[in-house]
Every structure is written in structure tokens, then in C-alpha cells.
Amino acid sequence: MCVLKQSTLKPSMKMRVDILAKPVTPLQEIRTKLHVSAVPKSLPCREEEFNNIYTFLESKLMDNSGGSIYINGVPGTGKTATVNEIVKCLKRSVEKGKLNRFDFVEINGMKLSEPRQAYVQILKQLSGKVLTWEQAYNMLEKKFNSSAKRPMTLLLVDELDLLCTKRQDVIYNLLDWPTKASARLVVISIANTMDLPERVLMGRVTSRLGLTRVTFEPYNYKQLYEIILIRLKNTDIFENEIIQLIARKVSAVSGDARRALDICRRVAEITETRNNTTVNVQDVNEALSEMIINPKVQAIKHCSKFEQIFLQAVCVEVKRIGVEEVCFMNVYRQFESLCSFDGYKTPNITQTLDICAKLGDYRLLICEYASNDIHKKILLNISKDELHYALQNINFD
Amino acid sequence: MSGKQTTISFPIRKKSNFYSRKEEVNEDFTNATAKDTPSRYVPTVKKIVTLTSSESESDSDIENTKERHKVPRERRIENAGHTPRRRKCDDLNEQHTPSPPKQRRDKLESSLTPSTLLNRLILSPKKEGRLAPKQLFDSCLSEEEDEIISKPIGSNKYQNARKSLHGSITDNLPGREEELTKLQKYLLEHLDQKTSGSLYISGPPGTGKTACLFKIMQQSDVRSKFKMVYINCTSMKSATAIYAKIIQELSIPGMTKSGKNGKAIIEKYLVSKHKTLLLVLDEIDQLESKKQSVLYSIFEWPSKPNSKLILIGIANSLDLTDRILPRLQARCELKPALMHFAPYSKQQIFNIISTRLNEANATNVFTPPAIQFLASKVAAFSGDIRKALDISRRVIELASSHQVAQVLRPTIDNDTNIEPSKKETEAVEKPVDLKEVITVLNGVYGGIQNLSNEQDTFPLQQKLLICSLLLILNKGKNKDITVGRLYEVYRNVCKKRNISAVDTSDFVNMCSLIETRGILRVVGKKEARLCKVNLQWDQEELDAALQDKQMMADIINDANCL
Numbered sequence: 001m002c003v004l005k006q007s008t009l010k011p012s013m014k015m016r017v018d019i020l021a022k023p024v025t026p027l028q029e030i031r032t033k034l035h036v037s038a039v040p041k042s043l044p045c046r047e048e049e050f051n052n053i054y055t056f057l058e059s060k061l062m063d064n065s066g067g068s069i070y071i072n073g074v075p076g077t078g079k080t081a082t083v084n085e086i087v088k089c090l091k092r093s094v095e096k097g098k099l100n101r102f103d104f105v106e107i108n109g110m111k112l113s114e115p116r117q118a119y120v121q122i123l124k125q126l127s128g129k130v131l132t133w134e135q136a137y138n139m140l141e142k143k144f145n146s147s148a149k150r151p152m153t154l155l156l157v158d159e160l161d162l163l164c165t166k167r168q169d170v171i172y173n174l175l176d177w178p179t180k181a182s183a184r185l186v187v188i189s190i191a192n193t194m195d196l197p198e199r200v201l202m203g204r205v206t207s208r209l210g211l212t213r214v215t216f217e218p219y220n221y222k223q224l225y226e227i228i229l230i231r232l233k234n235t236d237i238f239e240n241e242i243i244q245l246i247a248r249k250v251s252a253v254s255g256d257a258r259r260a261l262d263i264c265r266r267v268a269e270i271t272e273t274r275n276n277t278t279v280n281v282q283d284v285n286e287a288l289s290e291m292i293i294n295p296k297v298q299a300i301k302h303c304s305k306f307e308q309i310f311l312q313a314v315c316v317e318v319k320r321i322g323v324e325e326v327c328f329m330n331v332y333r334q335f336e337s338l339c340s341f342d343g344y345k346t347p348n349i350t351q352t353l354d355i356c357a358k359l360g361d362y363r364l365l366i367c368e369y370a371s372n373d374i375h376k377k378i379l380l381n382i383s384k385d386e387l388h389y390a391l392q393n394i395n396f397d
Numbered sequence: 398m399s400g401k402q403t404t405i406s407f408p409i410r411k412k413s414n415f416y417s418r419k420e421e422v423n424e425d426f427t428n429a430t431a432k433d434t435p436s437r438y439v440p441t442v443k444k445i446v447t448l449t450s451s452e453s454e455s456d457s458d459i460e461n462t463k464e465r466h467k468v469p470r471e472r473r474i475e476n477a478g479h480t481p482r483r484r485k486c487d488d489l490n491e492q493h494t495p496s497p498p499k500q501r502r503d504k505l506e507s508s509l510t511p512s513t514l515l516n517r518l519i520l521s522p523k524k525e526g527r528l529a530p531k532q533l534f535d536s537c538l539s540e541e542e543d544e545i546i547s548k549p550i551g552s553n554k555y556q557n558a559r560k561s562l563h564g565s566i567t568d569n570l571p572g573r574e575e576e577l578t579k580l581q582k583y584l585l586e587h588l589d590q591k592t593s594g595s596l597y598i599s600g601p602p603g604t605g606k607t608a609c610l611f612k613i614m615q616q617s618d619v620r621s622k623f624k625m626v627y628i629n630c631t632s633m634k635s636a637t638a639i640y641a642k643i644i645q646e647l648s649i650p651g652m653t654k655s656g657k658n659g660k661a662i663i664e665k666y667l668v669s670k671h672k673t674l675l676l677v678l679d680e681i682d683q684l685e686s687k688k689q690s691v692l693y694s695i696f697e698w699p700s701k702p703n704s705k706l707i708l709i710g711i712a713n714s715l716d717l718t719d720r721i722l723p724r725l726q727a728r729c730e731l732k733p734a735l736m737h738f739a740p741y742s743k744q745q746i747f748n749i750i751s752t753r754l755n756e757a758n759a760t761n762v763f764t765p766p767a768i769q770f771l772a773s774k775v776a777a778f779s780g781d782i783r784k785a786l787d788i789s790r791r792v793i794e795l796a797s798s799h800q801v802a803q804v805l806r807p808t809i810d811n812d813t814n815i816e817p818s819k820k821e822t823e824a825v826e827k828p829v830d831l832k833e834v835i836t837v838l839n840g841v842y843g844g845i846q847n848l849s850n851e852q853d854t855f856p857l858q859q860k861l862l863i864c865s866l867l868l869i870l871n872k873g874k875n876k877d878i879t880v881g882r883l884y885e886v887y888r889n890v891c892k893k894r895n896i897s898a899v900d901t902s903d904f905v906n907m908c909s910l911i912e913t914r915g916i917l918r919v920v921g922k923k924e925a926r927l928c929k930v931n932l933q934w935d936q937e938e939l940d941a942a943l944q945d946k947q948m949m950a951d952i953i954n955d956a957n958c959l
Contacts, residue, residue: 051798052798055794055797055798056794059556059559059794059797062556063556063559063560063563065560065563065565066563066564066565067563067564067790072913074910074913075910134634137632141632167631167683169631169632169633169683172631172680173631173632176629176631178564179564179565179566179783180565180566181563181565181566192913193912193913193915194913194914194915195914195915198915199915203601203602203713204602204680204713206602207602207603207781207783207784208602208783210564210783210784210787211784211787211788211791211837212787212790212791213840215840217855218855218856251856251857252856252857252858253856253858253859253899253903253907254856254859254906254907254910255856294900294901294902295902296901363924366924366927379927381924381926382901383881383884383885383888383901384885385885385888386901
């Protein structure tokens with residue numbers, strides 16, 4: 001074990017036996033290009049933010065002073081990609097001798113089992129040792145308090161909000177180190193929430209976080225269009241109108257670049273299964289309807305007849321009494337009349353309870369456990385519109 | 398084999414310390430192919446451990462050490478006192494921890510388990526690298542790089558100003574003269590009368606509490622008369638861990654590993670003869686525990702006879718001692734003296750910024766009205782000097798990046814990326830004016846203005862969602878809004894405007910996206926449909942921001958969709 005802890009033995013993965021095939025058809029090539037993991041060499045439409053953060057970090061590196069910057073934005077707006085790109089650029093200018101050497105440490109709140117493991121990760125990346133968090137913290141404290149000549153350290157904290165605990169000691173320490181003159185530490189923190197410092201963090205942590213903040217706005221449709229276009233450079237498989245359609249659809253909801261790329265990839269897959277070479281509008285429509293398919297409507301369509309009638313009965317009962325929460329007994333009365341209306345023999349109470357429990361398991365209904373049988377309360381977990389939409393083309397013969 | 402052993406013996410001993418001991422064990426085994434060679438049992442590692450932890454040369458179990466091992470060891474002890482490694486060893490001394498890995502080594506030697514076999518792998522081909530003096534961190538600067546750092550790279554006025562406005566602790570504290578003299582008087586009074594006392598310093602973040610104390614602790618007359626301990630309580634694992642930390646800082650012997658008797662040891666130390674102790678506990682509210690036993694016992698120390706302890710607690714809340722330590726009020730001698738650091742006023746912030754700029758010979762980077770405006774804004778919000786410095790630094794950064802006309806952009810060809818041809822801009826250096834300050838301040842504080850400015854980046858469906866929410870709040874009878882109800886209204890709105898609506902799961906997702914902007918809050922129960930939606934921003938302001946657009950105004954006033 002100690003071999004692993006001293007990291008003299010590098011963890012390796014099993015290699016695959018055969019060589020990975022190169023993409024052959026243009027569609028396959030496109031699909032690899034459109035993959036979310038294939039970060040392009042340049043990040044289109046983020047020039048302003050790039051510039052902003054780059055000048056900040058560059059000036060910090062030149063001044064040898066510490067600081068912190070808070071980057072926020074909804075998922076899929078290119079926060080981490082931009083920061084990584086900036087660090088790459090900074091490293092390149094270090095190679096050219098324009099800047100001094102710096103260390104880059106990256107931790108992700110999501111990858112830590114516990115906030116205090118952050119210390120362990122930071123120390124591991126700085127010196128390659130694995131210690132317990134207390135020892136790691138002491139070593140880091142010593143490092144950042146000693147005034148020995150060290151290069152600057154850039155610390156990227158991704159998913160900052162996950163490091164919040166009740167005491168917030170980890171966040172406090174991470175942000176307190178840069179305020180010491182000897183630390184030479186720049187903390188770049190990334191989170192989704194715009195008002196995280198004001199909403200969640202304590203006053204003293206917010207004060208240390210500072211006011212250097214950069215917000216990544218969701219992409220609008222022009223930007224999404226450009227992003228996809230750059231990935232699809234030199235191919236004419238996607239027509240401009242199709243890309244525009246996808247970009248508009250995505251930008252209307254979330255402005256998430258990942259989603260736009262995923263839809264494009266799905267479109268390419270559909271085109272491939274149809275043995276076409278170029279994408280047409282039909283494929284796009286299919287992919288979009290697949291993406292925004294409503295699983296609940298499908299579930300209702302595939303329910304058994306009595307289950308569908310039961311759902312209807314709940315709906316009727318809600319309409320009758322005007323309150324969302326209904327009692328099973330009343331629903332059963334409606335159920336009975338609906339069944340006899342359609343000419344079925346009504347199942348007895350136990351069977352109906354069974355039906356109700358099943359629908360509860362599907363989460364189409366929200367109901368209590370079956371123990372307090374006929375008096376239990378039932379809530380409809382789908383909107384009435386969806387129910388009508390699902391049942392409209394079922395004919396009760 | 399044994400020859401090899403002697404050649405590496407020195408570097409091994411050099412490296413020996415608490416953290417890297419295990420590695421050496423491995424190293425030993427890699428060299429030994431025959432595990433039961435008698436010469437293997439040169440307990441280098443074991444010996445070092447006992448040595449570094451007790452410094453006593455006269456251990457009785459050194460018989461089988463060769464004489465030449467001793468010589469380098471002694472030299473190391475003499476000259477290694479100033480390296481970071483060495484300091485760590487000192488810490489170990491203070492804790493007097495027994496070193497468990499000793500046993501592990503023996504175990505490894507005797508057994509042939511898979512893990513020992515793993516340890517025997519030849520791990521490090523780079524013997525030469527190990528001969529170099531070990532550093533605390535790999536990335537220490539070498540000599541030539543050191544020089545690069547000391548030489549400024551292309552300094553101009555902006556850079557000077559930026560540097561001078563840093564947020565770390567400084568010696569010069571304008572605006573806190575009164576508090577400094579008060580503190581000094583307090584300390585010296587107690588010193589003269591040989592009495593103990595406790596002081597509680599409160600104040601909002603960024604008002605210079607810690608900076609003041611650091612400055613006092615740096616003064617030579619205070620330094621010589623007190624034994625000083627500064628502890629930041631956020632680094633404690635739990636409230637009771639403070640005792641172990643204090644003992645470590647005071648380097649009192651007799652601490653056991655479990656730390657159970659820590660309190661007793663400190664109390665014993667306090668009654669014994671010692672120099673007056675100045676104990677500063679920063680962020681003391683982190684020591685809150687269920688019964689507050691830790692805080693109570695710490696605040697009771699000064700009242701012990703002969704304790705000669707001056708205790709200073711720092712925290713943010715004004716009434717911490719009254720609120721969580723009410724029992725201290727009962728006895729007058731226990732009651733801590735209170736001291737409050739008021740938020741900085743406008744004039745003080747102005748002074749601080751202008752002195753900092755003056756020191757750096759960069760006075761004319763800011764126009765005076767710009768500093769005035771900035772100071773008044775920050776003083777009105779919080780009086781936090783960190784914020785003021787941060788904003789002013791940010792303003793300078795923005796200004797300098799504007800003046801570097803060429804934009805750094807991630808072009809397709811990545812290598813030309815950072816060729817922004819930063820022309821020397823001394824010629825056009827203009828002082829920063831109000832405009833830039835306003836830009837920065839709005840970026841930070843103006844939530845709603847931002848929303849109305851960025852109409853085109855705010856996704857349409859999210860706007861529809863907010864409009865539906867406002868519609869319910871304005872026209873609806875029932876203001877108790879669940880996600881399910883909001884979705885129904887939203888669907889009606891969409892149907893009426895002929896916009897395709899998103900489905901429920903997307904809708905819930907959209908709610909959480911808007912939540913990240915802080916516009917609304919989804920108060921969760923288990924089922925997403927039953928979650929409550931609360932508007933966080935001011936309804937009228939949001940209304941006004943959205944009323945500009947024709948469609949949004951229509952939706953907000955359309956009661957039929959309910």
C-alpha cells in the first residue's frame with residue numbers, strides 16, 4: 001500500500017487487445033468531431049471572458065501576488081474549458097520565457113468524497129504524496145506561510161458549492177491562503193450559482209472571495225450556431241438551416257452547448273441508420289422528438305386498461321371536489337361508475353388498491369402506503385393535459 | 398549487496414523523516430534480494446526515527462550501527478536546522494509521537510505476503526535524484542529562476558498600482574490608529590500589573606481585526622515581553638482539538654497522542670511560572686460546541702490565580718460572548734472586555750486607497766472623484782476594505798486591458814494565441830475615471846439591471862417561465878405556487894402564443910437553471926411536481942424589467958391563462 005501512497009507506482013489501465021478502428025465514413029468522422037469530449041483548439045464565442053480571465057491571471061503571475069476569482073454560469077457554457085485553455089496559454093508563454101514558472105493544481109468538488117479531502121488532493125498534486133487530510137493541511141499551511149521563494153500556484157476549484165459544509169472551514173482556508181502575502185496562490189473557483197457567495201457562504205468567506213467575478217451567460221442561438229459550425233468545418237453533411245434549427249431549439253431552453261452537440265450527434269446517428277449521406281430535416285425532427293419525449297405520456301399509453309381508467313377516475317374526482325388531494329374511497333366510487341359505463345366488471349377493492357399501488361410505483365400517482373387502505377390520500381403526479389393527451393386516442397370499446 | 402548499501406546510506410539518512418520513511422523501507426528491500434542477509438539488519442531507519450524524535454545520541458540500541466553512520470548524521474543535525482524538513486522534525490519532537498512504522502518494517506521483513514513482494518519492486522531508477530537535498534515541495538525555485546522573479550517584468554504605472562492594492566496584511570494601517578493604541582494600552586497595562594485578562598474583538602469581515610493584532614504582535618516591545626500564540630480556529634478538526642494545538646504551539650511536553658489530557662496540561666502550565674502569555678484565537682466562533690464547554694474553559698483560564706494569560710478572541714458577531722457564553726456575565730472577573738471594529742467609513746476607505754497608491758507612486762491612476770465614488774459605494778454596502786481594494790484593483794485591471802487595444806483571442810491557430818503585441822501603453826495612460834468604476838460595481842451588485850441588459854442571452858423559455866410566475870403572483874388568487882401549478886400556467890401561456898412547450902422534466906431542469914441566477918428558489922420536497930417556487934427578487938422590479946418587451950408585458954397581464 002505504501003508504494004501506492006508514495007505514488008512511485010503509477011496506476012495503469014488494461015490496454016485493449018485490438019487496435020481502435022479509425023472512423024471511415026464521413027458521418028462517423030463527424031460523430032467523433034461532435035463528441036462533447038473533443039474540445040476544439042479554440043473556444044468560439046468566449047473571447048471576452050477569455051480575455052478577462054487571462055489578463056487577471058497574467059497580471060497576478062507577473063505581480064507575484066495572490067488573489068481569487070469567482071467564475072459562474074449555468075452548466076454547459078464553457079467555464080472549465082475556458083479556464084483550461086487559459087492555463088494552457090499561460091504555460092505556453094512560460095515556455096517562451098515571458099512569464100515565470102507556475103504550478104497548476106486542479107481539484108473538483110464532485111470528485112472528493114468529503115470536502116476535507118481537498119487538502120489531500122492539493123498536496124498530492126503538488127508533491128505526489130498521499131497523507132491524511134490533517135497532515136496534508138498542516139503541510140500546506142506550512143508551505144503557504146513560509147516565505148521561501150516558490151513559484152506561483154494556480155489552484156482551480158471546480159464545483160465550489162460542493163465544498164460548503166456547515167462550518168465552511170475548507171472553503172475558508174482555501175480562500176484565506178491567497179490573502180497571505182507569502183502564499184503566492186491564486187484561487188480560481190468555478191460554480192453554477194451566480195449568487196452563491198451571498199446566498200450560501202458566510203460573511204467572512206464572501207469577504208475573502210472578493211468581487212472579481214466573471215459570469216458566463218448561456219449561449220444564444222448565434223453562438224451555438226458558430227460552435228457547431230466550427231466543429232463541422234469542411235464538411236457539408238449538415239446544412240446551415242439544420243444547424244440553425246438545432247441551435248434555436250437549444251438556446252430557447254437552456255443555452256447548453258453540450259446539449260446542442262448531443263442532438264447533432266444523435267442526428268448523425270439517425271442519418272447513418274437510414275443509410276443517407278446528408279442530414280435532412282426529418283432526421284432532425286426525429287432526434288428532437290426523441291430528446292424531448294415525454295416518458296410519462298408513453299407510460300400512460302402502455303398502462304393496462306383498468307389502470308388507465310383508474311387514472312381517469314382520479315382526474316374526475318379532482319375536478320369534482322376541486323382539491324388536488326383526493327381520498328381513495330371517493331376515487332373508487334368514480335372508478336366503479338367509469339367501469340360500468342364502459343361495460344367492464346369492476347375489480348374489487350383489494351385489486352383496485354393493487355392497481356393504485358402499481359401506479360404509485362410508476363410515480364404517475366403519489367400515494368401513501370397501502371396500510372391505511374381505503375382512506376389513503378392520492379395525488380396526481382402528472383398534469384391533466386398530459387393525461388388527456390395520452391388517453392385521447394384510446395377508444396373504450 | 399552490502400557495498401551498495403553503504404553507498405546509499407547517506408542519502409537515506411538524509412531523507413529520513415516522518416513522511417518519507419515508508420519509502421526508504423521499500424528502498425532497502427529493493428536492494429536486498431536475499432531477505433535474510435545478516436547485513437540487512439542495519440536498522441538505519443529505526444535508528445533515524447529514534448534520533449530525530451529525541452535528539453539523544455546515547456541510545457542504547459545503537460550497538461550494531463557502524464561508526465561512519467554517525468558522522469554524517471551529526472553533521473546533518475547541525476546544518477539542517479534551517480531547512481523546511483528539519484522544522485517538521487521539530488514538530489514531531491514537540492508532539493512526542495511514537496512512530497508506529499517501526500513495527501511495520503519488522504513485519505515486512507519477516508513475511509512474504511504479496512504486499513511485501515510488491516514492496517520489493519525496483520521502484521526508483523533515479524538514484525542520483527535522491528542524492529540532491531530533499532525539499533519540502535518539488536517545485537522550489539532554482540537559483541536562476543529566483544533572479545527572474547526578483548526582476549520586475551515590464552512594470553508600468555498600472556502594474557504598480559495593482560500591486561499596491563493587494564489584499565494581504567500590511568503594516569501600515571491608516572484608519573485604525575485609535576484601535577491600535579487601545580489594544581497596546583490594554584496589553585501593556587495588564588503586563589505592568591501582572592494581571593490576566595480576556596478581550597473579545599468583534600467586527601464585520603474586512604475591518605482589519607487580524608491585521609491590527611498582527612501589527613501589535615510584530616512590535617518589538619510587545620514581542621519581547623510576551624510569549625505569543627496565534628491560532629486560527631477554522632483549522633481545527635473539532636472544538637476540543639484546540640487544546641492539542643495550543644500545547645503544540647507552546648511546546649509543552651507531556652502530551653499524549655490521544656489528546657485527552659490536553660486541557661489539564663495547559664492548566665498546569667498556566668499555574669506554573671512562565672512568561673506572560675498572549676493567546677490570540679482568530680475566528681473563535683468556530684469553537685462553538687454543544688455545551689460550549691471548550692469556550693467556557695478557555696475564557697476561564699485568565700481568572701485562574703497566577704495564570705498571567707491575556708486572551709484575545711476574534712469573531713464577527715457583536716454579541717458572541719453574551720449570546721453563547723451567558724454564564725460569564727455572572728462573575729465580573731470572567732467577563733471579557735469588549736472591543737468593536739466598526740466598518741470603515743467613506744473617508745477612511747478613501748484614505749487607505751490613496752495612501753496605498755501614494756506609496757506606489759501611482760497617485761494619478763485614479764481620479765479623485767472615482768475613488769470618492771468607489772469609497773462611498775463600498776462604505777454604504779458593507780465597509781469592507783477587502784471589497785474596496787478588490788474593486789479598485791479590478792477597475793485598474795479592466796482599464797489596462799482596455800488600453801491594450803489588441804484583444805487576446807483564442808484563434809484557430811493556437812500558437813499565435815498569445816501574441817497580442819502588447820504595445821507599451823505608457824503614452825496613452827489615462828487616469829481611471831468614474832465610468833470604469835461604475836461598470837465594475839454594476840457587474841457585481843446590479844442583478845436586475847444585468848437581466849434587462851442581457852435580453853438576448855437569457856433563453857426564451859426561461860423568460861416565459863418567469864413571466865408565468867409573475868402572472869400567477871400578480872393576478873392569481875392563490876400565491877402558493879408549486880412547480881406543477883406553474884407548469885400548467887406555463888403550458889397555457891405557450892399554447893396561447895403558439896410556442897411549443899417543453900415537457901415536465903425539462904421544465905424542472907429549467908427551474909433549477911433559473912435558480913442558479915438567484916431569481917427564484919425551489920423549496921424541495923421529494924417529488925419535483927410538489928416543490929414550492931418562491932420568487933427571490935423584488936416582484937415590482939422584475940415586473941418593470943420585463944414590461945419593456947411587448948410579449949412579456951402581454952403575458953404578465955393576461956389573466957386568462959390562469
